[in-house]
Amino acid sequence: MAHFDTEYQRLEASYSDSPPGEENLLMHVPEGAKSQWHHIENLDLFFQRVYNLHQKNGFTCMLLGEIFELVQLLFVVGFTVFLANCVDYDILFANKFVNHTDSSKVTLPDAFLPVNVCSARIQGNAFVIFVLMISGVFWLHRLIKFIYNVCCYWEIRSFYINALKMTMSELPYATWQEVQARIVEIQKEHQICIHKKELTELDIYHRILRFKNYMVAMVNKSLLPVRFRLPVLGESVFYTRGLKYNFELIFFWGPGSLFENEWSLKPEYKRGGNRLELADRLASRILWIGIANLLLCPVILVWQILYAFFSYTEVIKREPGSLGARCWSLYGRCYLRHFNELDHELMSRLSKGYKAASKYMNCFLSPLLTVVAKNVAFFAGSLLAVLIALTIYDEDVLAVEHVLSSITLLGVCITVCRSFIPDKHMVFCPEQLLRVILAHIHYMPDHWQGNAHRYETRDQFSQLFQYKAVFILEELLSPVVTPIILIFCLRRKSLEIIDFFRNFTVEVVGVGDTCSFAQMDIRQHGHPAWMSEGKTEASIYQQAEDGKTELSLMHFAITNPQWQPPQETTHFISQLKERVHREATGVPTDTHPLSLSESEPRSLIANLLAGPSTLASVHFGRDSSLTNHAAAGISDGASALRSLSPISSSLHLRGSLSAAHRTAGHTSTMSKAMAGSGTDARTVSSGSSAWEGQLTSLVLSEYASTEMSIHALYMHELHKQQSRGELSRHTWHRQESDESSDSVPDEVRSQPNPHSRNFPRSHTFPAAVPSPSAIPTSASATSTTTMGQEGASSHNSSERRYSGPTTDSFGAGGKVVRSARVPMGGWAEEGQTAPRHHEPLPEESLEDEMPPHIHKIT
């Protein structure tokens, strides 16, 4: 055999790795379950608890609060029973004399009945026993709930400490956004959710708000029977906690509800096949629950009183404004809530609007009542003055029977009367107040604008913002009214409800079944009258009313800057942001779709920011604390004062806007973001550098609310102008429609670019701006022009993108179902005709200001 000499040789070392005796075994190192936080079974509940613990400021606070509530409940019930049964009032009122040997003084223990008499009285009274039993059950329920909660939240506490690395003491000072960012971070390491490698903010929101989103959507689509036309009261809204509880019981978690568990709808409800049968079943279930409600009515009533008492104290704790005479109604909270808006976000928004809202409601004091109240107050006041004067002269007057009580009563009477007498220095400016309110509440029916001074508007607004007394009265009436609503109103809607859940439920991987509105997809649920013209493919049934999809989307994107929305959505957001931003920086932009409304020649944003001493801007500075926020977050009190003047307020707002904008966009540090934005950067960055570290997220969230307010106002303004345009369109395009046919493509492309409609404004704009607001524009001329140019260059591309879909929609317009309500194609046709009217005007006038993109686009 020949010996082959090759270069291939056996590797010597490779077999010597294993220890002797175990050659064939591979050794592994167990990873172990280092954390117990991977793969959590019920993520919905888990995230809800994480959120709750954050909202309750940590474990200790929650624990203490709950213990005190339990003690309070015991005390209230015990004390009431004691007062009712164990006190001899005759002795207290001195109708009966006590025989004391040593002194004539009556002591408090004298008035107490002996124990055996007392218990006999209690046992003899069936009603007291009944109340005691119910409150006993109530208390036991709370106690068990408390113990259960302590066990659950202890786990969440250790999650905060071990996994999120946050101690309980720092929790009250961390924003939810921070907590959320850590959860997202944690997921990569621990895999809380096993479906995905990474969680998004939207996933967390979806899980926490799964059912609330459904409720918001149902209220939005007017599916729930909460509005009624009553014979005497007119149109009214009845939506109480009891009703809400019943709705949730029926839809989400009660026995035989539509949902199988927290995260999935039962499969049979997803199929359209047997919808009639399912509707029947739902109807009979509603009937049974209604009857059960009716039977349990007295028990619920007592329960309600106890519950109202306790949650009322809780509400006061949570909501600073709730001590006033009014509160946001439950319906209002549902109506005003964005999709995917957490409780604290909604609350802070509504609380900010509270002052303006109550001011608005106070504008509508009835003059008749005022006259009566003034006179009653006069007579009561004179009586009171005499009594007080007499008392001062000789205090024995007080000892006369009923003098002290009549003084008190008269005082109360005057206070009540005074609330009906308007403030002498109050100015009646409902339209502006309503706008300030809108900046915070973000939603409002179309017909309110321009009708703010009407009593109907006030009445409708009072449905959202009701008297606290009415709120409590409704709550107390609720046990009686709820079964009636369930049996007679909700039952009739069972088929619609089944259809709603089938049509608007989507299964999201890693989240489960959620309401499809909550996806905030412009394409599926956008409303063409709310800036998603051409992007939405929704039928009328699918459109969210009041621009809810669009506004929710903006809100979510602004509050969660890290969130990465899908492609088209990003376009929508960035485009809108850019438009608002440009408006805000005061560049005479092309985004303003005006020229149709003569009454308001300039845009709202321009009004607000550069506003020539309009009340609106002053109100803004004072009431809504919009500017205050911007200023207080950044610079000191001096500039906060200064910010009330129109000029600096506009500067500040502009600075804050761009700051928030940039930090949000690029998540870069503040100062870095500031460097780019011209003159106003100076004031902002000087203040911010010191605070930067701790405050970034806080400041950011405050900016976010400011920014959102501006966006909401802007969108409403745009919507208003758009809908006005629709009215006046009909006459226009009849004349011109025939000749526009030849040049359709060009004209249509120019349509989405609304500058075609604002040409007249560019004429009037400089003239209409009085001197104060002209100053900032010229002062920051350098920055403005550079901004304008970058705006223009980026604007071009975005405008192109925008024009694409619109052309499509014009082409396909005839087919879309939505044409039933919105006269379809009108928008596009208007686009064709509008520029024709103004064509001669703009070319020269705008040429020098912004020549580049006008030419490109038209």
Next chain:
Amino acid sequence: MNCRSEVLEVTVEARQVEEAMLALLHTILLHRSTGKFHYKKEGTYSIGTVGTLDIDCDFIDFTFVRVSSEELDRVIRKAVSEFKDALNNSGSDGMGQISLEFYQKKKSRWPFSDECIPWEVWSIKVNVVNLANEQERQICREKVGEKLGEKVINVVEVINRHEYLPKMPTQSEVDNVFDTSLKDVQPYLYKITYQITDSLGTSVSTTMRRLIKDTLAL
């Protein structure tokens, strides 16, 4: 639910039910089993070997591979034959579902019992058909074989994805992840349940439990 779920659907003749179920369940378990762990002192472990076995079906043209563990086979056979009997006795249209659920245990503190948290559920929906003559049976025999082949490939594809699996446990925690009761093989903790026809609604006990839980929730 924080758990993957896969659904397989098969249409078989009554006498094929048992074999078809065994084939699918064993295929899944083959991929979800490891050798026994032998822990060493330094917190490391080595994994024992797992033998495999080819099984030929009598009523289907099909051969599948299973772990060669008689104990495991016995457990599965028992579950499957229970399912088959229930299906035969139900007298309804012959629909049924058998599900194989992999879970891990989590220790909880005293008032609560240990939680079993599923991380993967395989539901096999079975549709039983009646065939008229021998020729159809012959065709069915081949067709079911092909279908099962597809399903097996399907299963392997799913298992090949890099998705969540419980982390390898330390010695003290091995019982929370793996079923260590068998001598020769160590599958992930699993549970086999079955259900005859799509019974509507959840059972009373689960509803009550949820009702109580929800009233307790904050």
